[in-house]
Amino acid sequence: MTDMSEESDRPAVAPFKRRSFLASAALATGTSAAVAGPAQAAAPPASRPLAAPGAGAVARLLAVPEANRGAEWIRSALQVAVELELATIPPYLCGWWSVKDRGSEVARMxxxxxxxxxxxxxxxxNLLVAVGGRPQIKAAAPVYPGPLPGGVRAGVTVYLSGLTKPFVRDVMMAIEAPEESLVRSARPSPTVGEFYDDLLKAFWALRPxxxxxxxxxxxxxxxxxRPVETLDDVERAIEIIREQGEGTASSPYESFEDDYPAHYYAFGEIYHGRELRETDDGWKYVGPPVPFPDVRPxxxxxxxxxxxxxxxxxxxxxxxxTIYSTVLDTLDAAWAGGGPRTLGAAVHTMRGLEGPAVELMEISxxxxxxxxxGPQFRALRSPRR
Structure with missing residues (x-):
């Protein structure tokens, strides 16, 4: 591929690091990721649920000296992670629902x-509960279009749309982009490895x-x-989130228990219309065609x-x-003591979103x-009792 095609997968703004709760924070402020490990992550029981951190929360968290980053600090950081993970689901659902052929390769991806x-x-x-917190999910529901939660990477605007190539590039790939993309033959940033080494070392040293x-x-x-019970579980949980989103520093295919490319590179295949392959010059979108699907506009x-x-x-x-708000309320209830049956009810209710969404996508x-x-994903206030 030419230099121009190698650069064309860049979003309209500079990409940010995968949304692991503190890696995102470090990159949002340009702070070395190595300082973002939860070295003081003690886990006493939470006396009250945390409020949603809000805009600028990441910068405020990173302004706290390392020596003062105690249990409340790590719980606040994990609440930012809840917001960031939740913010990805509505735009991805809109892209998926807009694809007419659900059996197509793109729809399945x-x-x-x-x-x-x-x-x-x-x-x-689960990680937040493990350290004595309680997730605030409905309070974290974002408004679209808007920035990423917590003030992560100013300039990325997440909006809701049917699947188009600009949407893939400027929203999907921008959300998932690693600090350095393997397809641009860039050397992995040492701060990524330093961050994860320091993060895991902190957990193992502290043994909260x-x-x-x-x-x-x-x-x-x-x-x-599954519940996070040991430090091995913590390590694996963090690695799952990181590697499924951006891949590793050596390969977009190194992830847990599957051979699928990480999300950033999967979206890159949709954008470039070709599967990702390793060549003598590095990873390139030169594999078999990935046809762009027929979509609802x-x-x-x-x-x-x-x-x-x-x-x-x-x-x-x-x-x-109304259905969306019920899903959020039920998720809140699940982690507030409702248990797995309540979580299952939320997942079941979520399936009911597709019908009205597709119906909207077929009205000019x-x-x-x-x-x-198309759907707006607005969280309605719960009725007063």
């Missing part, structure tokens, strides 16, 4: 990645007590979610939502948002007849 993200959300929720009470076990997104959801939608569209939007917008509506 996106569906697998959605499942991974649901699993990652479960992992970080981990509680399994309140953690959940359930089949989520194609994987078995869902337009990007504008700021503030669809203006003046017709009555039948408004009803579908409300129906979708009056002022843009070549485009269709």
């Amino acid at each position: 996106i569906r697998r990645i959605v499942g991974d993200e649901m699993y990652h959300l479960g992992i970080v929720c 007590e981990l509680t399994v009470r309140g953690q959940l076990s359930e089949y989520v997104g194609g994987d078995d979610l 869902m337009a990007p959801v504008p700021a503030g939502g669809w203006p003046n939608p017709p009555l039948h569209v408004g009803r579908l939007l409300y129906r979708f948002d 917008i009056p002022y843009a007849p070549r485009s269709t509506y």
Whole structure:
């Protein structure tokens, strides 16, 4: 490939490191990732649930001196991880639902990645419970379009749309991008390895007590979610999130228990229209074709939502948002003592989102007849009792 084609997978803004809870934080501020290890991650029981960190939370967390990063600090960092993992699911679902042929290679790739993200959300929720916290999921629900949660990588705007090549590049690949992409033949950044070495060394050196009470076990997104009981479990959990998203420093295919490329490179295959292959010059998108699918032309959801939608569209939007809000409420309840049955109920309810979403994607917008509506993913307030 030419130099131009090698660079064309770059998002409109510089990519940020995978959303592992503290690697993301370090890259968001340009701080060396090595300082982001939870060296003081003690785990006393939480006396109250954490509030959603909000914009700029990452920078505030990193401003805390290492010696002062205690239990509350690590719980706050993990709540940022909850927000970041949750923020990926709605845009990926919109891309998947817009593909007409669900048996196509692209549809199957996106569906697998959605499942991974649901699993990652479960992992970080269990990690937060393990160190004495309680995930705040509905409070973390993002508004689209908007920045990534916590102030991570200013300049990336996450929006909802049907699948297009710009959407793949500027949202999907921008979310998952590693600090250095293997397909650009760049040398791996030493800070990535330093960060994970220091992070895991801190856990092993500190050996914090981990509680399994309140953690959940359930089949989520194609994987078995299990409680984090030991430091080995912590290590594996962090590595799963990192490697499934961005791959390793040596290969986009080195991940746990499957031969699929990491998310960033899978999205790259959709964008470039070719499978990723290792060549004498490094990793290139030169494999068999990956045809771009026929899609429902869902337009990007504008700021503030669809203006003046017709009555039948408004009803579908409300129906979708009601189901979505129920999912979020049920997830909150699951990690607040509801247990695996409640988590299973949330996963089951989530399947009901597809019907109204696809129906919206098949309704033309009056002022843009070549485009269709789509879900807004708005979290409705729970009714007062």
